[in-house]
Amino acid sequence: MDEAPAEQGLPAAAVALVAVAVVCGALLAIGPGDAPALHTILDTSLALLLAVAALLLWDMGQHAGSSFPKWLGIAFAASCVLAIIHVLITVEWSGPLAMIARSRSFLRPATWPVSVHLLPIGLGWALWRMQRGVTGGMSTYALGIVILCAGLFAAFQYLPTFSRPGLLGVTRPTLVLPPFLWAGVAIAAWRLRALNRLARPLTWMAGTLCLANIAMLYSRAPADGPAMAAHLGRAGGYLVLLLWAMQMATSDLRERIRAESALASLNADLDRRVAAQTAALRESETKFRSVVESLSEGLMIFDQHGTVVYHNPASARLHGFEREADGLSRRDELLVQRQGWDKDGVLLPVEEWPIVRVLRGERFQNQFVHVECADTGVTFDAVYNGSPIYSATGELLLGFVTLRDVREEARAQRELARAHDLLRGFTDAVPGVLFAKDRDGRMLIANDGAVALIGKERSTFIGKTDAEFLDDLAQAETVMANDRHVMDTGVSEQVEEQVSLANGAAAIWLSTKAPLRDTEGRITGVIGLSVDISARKASEVQLQLLNKGLNEALTHRDLLLREVYHRVKNNLQIVDSLLVMQEDHLADPAAKSALTGLRGRVYALGLVHHQLMGSANLRTFDVAPFLRELTSNILDGGASPGVSLAVSADPLDVGLDFAIPLGLLVTELVTNSLKHAFPGGEGHIDVLLSRNADGTFALVVSDDGTGYDRGAGSRGASAGGLGSKIITALVSQLKATMTIQSDQGTRAEIHIKAAA
Amino acid sequence: MSDLNRHVLVVDDDFLIVMGLTKQVQDMGLTVCGSASTADEGIELARLHRPMVTLMDMRLDGAKDGVDAALVIHEEIGSKVIFITGSQDPNTVIRINTDHPHAILFKPVSAKQLRTAIDAAIGLGVG
Numbered sequence: 001m002d003e004a005p006a007e008q009g010l011p012a013a014a015v016a017l018v019a020v021a022v023v024c025g026a027l028l029a030i031g032p033g034d035a036p037a038l039h040t041i042l043d044t045s046l047a048l049l050l051a052v053a054a055l056l057l058w059d060m061g062q063h064a065g066s067s068f069p070k071w072l073g074i075a076f077a078a079s080c081v082l083a084i085i086h087v088l089i090t091v092e093w094s095g096p097l098a099m100i101a102r103s104r105s106f107l108r109p110a111t112w113p114v115s116v117h118l119l120p121i122g123l124g125w126a127l128w129r130m131q132r133g134v135t136g137g138m139s140t141y142a143l144g145i146v147i148l149c150a151g152l153f154a155a156f157q158y159l160p161t162f163s164r165p166g167l168l169g170v171t172r173p174t175l176v177l178p179p180f181l182w183a184g185v186a187i188a189a190w191r192l193r194a195l196n197r198l199a200r201p202l203t204w205m206a207g208t209l210c211l212a213n214i215a216m217l218y219s220r221a222p223a224d225g226p227a228m229a230a231h232l233g234r235a236g237g238y239l240v241l242l243l244w245a246m247q248m249a250t251s252d253l254r255e256r257i258r259a260e261s262a263l264a265s266l267n268a269d270l271d272r273r274v275a276a277q278t279a280a281l282r283e284s285e286t287k288f289r290s291v292v293e294s295l296s297e298g299l300m301i302f303d304q305h306g307t308v309v310y311h312n313p314a315s316a317r318l319h320g321f322e323r324e325a326d327g328l329s330r331r332d333e334l335l336v337q338r339q340g341w342d343k344d345g346v347l348l349p350v351e352e353w354p355i356v357r358v359l360r361g362e363r364f365q366n367q368f369v370h371v372e373c374a375d376t377g378v379t380f381d382a383v384y385n386g387s388p389i390y391s392a393t394g395e396l397l398l399g400f401v402t403l404r405d406v407r408e409e410a411r412a413q414r415e416l417a418r419a420h421d422l423l424r425g426f427t428d429a430v431p432g433v434l435f436a437k438d439r440d441g442r443m444l445i446a447n448d449g450a451v452a453l454i455g456k457e458r459s460t461f462i463g464k465t466d467a468e469f470l471d472d473l474a475q476a477e478t479v480m481a482n483d484r485h486v487m488d489t490g491v492s493e494q495v496e497e498q499v500s501l502a503n504g505a506a507a508i509w510l511s512t513k514a515p516l517r518d519t520e521g522r523i524t525g526v527i528g529l530s531v532d533i534s535a536r537k538a539s540e541v542q543l544q545l546l547n548k549g550l551n552e553a554l555t556h557r558d559l560l561l562r563e564v565y566h567r568v569k570n571n572l573q574i575v576d577s578l579l580v581m582q583e584d585h586l587a588d589p590a591a592k593s594a595l596t597g598l599r600g601r602v603y604a605l606g607l608v609h610h611q612l613m614g615s616a617n618l619r620t621f622d623v624a625p626f627l628r629e630l631t632s633n634i635l636d637g638g639a640s641p642g643v644s645l646a647v648s649a650d651p652l653d654v655g656l657d658f659a660i661p662l663g664l665l666v667t668e669l670v671t672n673s674l675k676h677a678f679p680g681g682e683g684h685i686d687v688l689l690s691r692n693a694d695g696t697f698a699l700v701v702s703d704d705g706t707g708y709d710r711g712a713g714s715r716g717a718s719a720g721g722l723g724s725k726i727i728t729a730l731v732s733q734l735k736a737t738m739t740i741q742s743d744q745g746t747r748a749e750i751h752i753k754a755a756a
Numbered sequence: 757m758s759d760l761n762r763h764v765l766v767v768d769d770d771f772l773i774v775m776g777l778t779k780q781v782q783d784m785g786l787t788v789c790g791s792a793s794t795a796d797e798g799i800e801l802a803r804l805h806r807p808m809v810t811l812m813d814m815r816l817d818g819a820k821d822g823v824d825a826a827l828v829i830h831e832e833i834g835s836k837v838i839f840i841t842g843s844q845d846p847n848t849v850i851r852i853n854t855d856h857p858h859a860i861l862f863k864p865v866s867a868k869q870l871r872t873a874i875d876a877a878i879g880l881g882v883g
Binding site: 562565566567569570572573574575576577578579580581583584599600602603605606610613614633636637 | 770772773775776777779780840842843844845862863864865866867868869872
């Protein structure tokens with residue numbers, strides 16, 4: 001099946017040729033004989049073969065729309081007519097058809113000579129025409145064939161048929177031309193085999209006929225061996241063509257079936273591809289649509305006239321209409337009732353509208369438009385991008401614009417700006433230097449105070465470090481080290497920093513620095529407030545100096561006070577010595593006793609100073625230990641071992657002015673009790689100092705000894721003269737009142753109003 | 757210690773006080789072997805009389821004070837030193853205590869305080 005089409009006819013034709021050759025060989029081997037019946041059969045079969053071949057060729061030409069097979073068909077048809085005549089004249093006709101038999105001699109050339117010349121010439125002519133590329137011209141060709149036929153017919157009326165063997169033993173010299181003609185046809189057909197597939201079978205046929213015509217040259221009788229071989233050869237030649245042509249037809253059919261099935265499978269494949277591509281397209285369109293539908297940006301697609309053919313939901317929302325419900329197409333026109341302003345508030349001319357720009361072929365991005373729709377009342381701020389879409393031939397097919405609602409952004413920006421202004425207002429209003437720096441110490445924010453301190457334009461130090469904008473590098477490094485410490489520890493702190501003023505004057509700043517954190521709590525910098533405390537520092541120094549002076553004065557005063565107390569005590573010791581020495585010169589026991597009383601009073605005075613000297617402030621002391629020591633000393637000096645004494649005193653700090661009269665009072669009262677209350681030498685004395693809720697004090701000295709007769713006046717008149725006077729004087733000095741009860745023992749109550 | 761005399765040495769730069777103290781010691785039946793107004797004088801007398809008790813004022817004439825004298829007397833003679841001082845200055849008290857004084861009495865000293873201190877010193881001395 002895969003053989004070249006030209007070779008397809010060969011096997012069957014070859015078998016036929018071999019068969020013909022064998023039979024011919026047999027006939028020639030038999031030698032000259034006479035086989036009129038075979039002659040008739042072969043003539044008849046030749047006529048039939050020619051007829052079939054003529055029809056087949058004509059049909060092939062008809063089907064292929066080609067002229068060459070048709071010319072061949074005409075030539076074969078002419079040969080066929082001659083062959084039929086040849087057959088007809090062999091029949092012994094009677095009746096009306098007897099005229100055919102009568103014209104036998106006239107029609108005789110039709111038997112062989114005309115035909116064997118006519119066909120190769122016709123075929124040669126057809127090949128020539130084919131090679132020349134001639135098409136059509138059927139009638140011309142047919143006419144040519146008829147004329148040739150007539151010419152040959154006429155010529156062979158006069159030419160002899162058989163003759164004595166001549167050159168090469170040829171007995172029919174008039175038929176010497178056909179073998180050459182056929183040889184020529186064979187050669188021509190072989191050469192032109194590429195132009196038409198019939199050329200190949202023609203070659204074989206011509207070759208066979210050439211041999212057959214050579215055999216005919218040796219015929220001596222109409223039905224002898226060579227003549228039969230020639231007839232058979234002719235039949236074989238035609239058969240080759242026929243078989244070949246039939247096989248070509250079969251092969252054509254198979255080829256066609258194969259082509260058809262290939263075409264069918266190609267069709268099916270194409271269908272499948274189309275279906276797949278359609279599905280892919282549909283999917284891609286679905287994807288595109290779902291992306292576009294869910295896009296937060298608005299999308300408008302419009303045709304070359306500016307008519308919007310598509311709004312995505314975001315665009316519809318932004319424009320304030322429902323896509324299906326709200327008569328989309330009406331609004332899709334360029335709205336004349338819509339007005340737009342650019343970001344500077346300048347009214348937008350129609351030719352600057354996004355859609356119009358795209359229609360003009362512009363491709364643009366980020367066009368801000370503030371839109372107000374007069375009819376719907378919808379107002380929005382949007383940023384537009386737009387682009388045209390061109391066809392393959394460069395015409396504008398569609399255009400689209402995207403629009404992003406920036407109302408929120410714009411509002412947020414305004415809010416931010418307002419917050420920033422507010423912050424700026426605050427920071428500038430803060431007295432002192434307010435700043436924020438990033439992790440590397442570069443200035444981010446600085447208030448007016450900072451500008452004044454640095455003494456340069458804000459723009460010259462924003463983004464710079466202290467080392468870059470401060471004149472004193474040492475100061476800058478200290479400041480930056482403090483900043484870093486706060487950022488490293490994450491703990492805010494107060495530090496004193498020295499940063500000279502813009503005019504070069506030294507200044508001390510109290511800086512409160514805190515870490516600056518982002519939303520995740522990472523430290524991104526430092527913020528701080530610095531206040532000029534130079535003046536405060538100066539006054540602090542002065543204060544410290546003053547304090548120091550005061551402290552020194554105080555210390556000096558304490559020293560002096562101690563010295564004074566020391567001298568007082570020393571002097572009291574001298575007084576005591578004087579009393580001791582005086583005593584030596586007195587013989588009167590009453591006088592001696594009076595001196596002892598004086599020594600007790602001197603001791604009381606000394607004890608007050610002793611307490612003062614031992615106190616922290618040198619001015620006041622707690623009264624209880626003082627009273628205990630005082631009374632204990634009086635008791636010891638009284639020479640009455642059987643008398644006991646108890647002191648009970650509320651905690652009370654007393655000064656010199658209160659302690660001296662109090663001490664002297666207690667001395668007098670306790671001494672009185674010791675002297676008079678206990679004749680038996682045994683008893684108990686209570687000394688009580690209490691503080692009342694109203695701030696007054698009560699001093700109570702009581703004993704459980706013998707009382708005294710009220711009518712007799714105060715007891716111990718002899719010695720009590722001085723004692724009574726002292727008591728009265730001290731009570732008066734303390735602005736106090738005294739009551740004395742003498743019943744079961746004596747009880748002296750003194751109410752003191754004045755504060756200690 | 758038994759070689760010490762039952763004497764009392766009085767060291768004070770104030771003569772009236774010396775007199776008063778002497779009188780009181782004598783009233784107790786004890787002998788005052790001498791009195792001095794400077795540290796060196798006091799040390800001299802102490803060496804001479806080897807008193808059992810020395811009444812020592814803190815503030816004395818001359819460069820040395822009572823503690824200077826008391827240290828030597830306590831160390832050399834072994835007298836019981838009773839300090840009688842008008843000062844209550846903490847530094848003074850600390851300085852006095854370096855000498856392991858037998859007692860510290862603050863001026864003005866009552867008769868009873870003086871007697872109790874001397875009695876205790878003598879008693880200890882005898883014991």
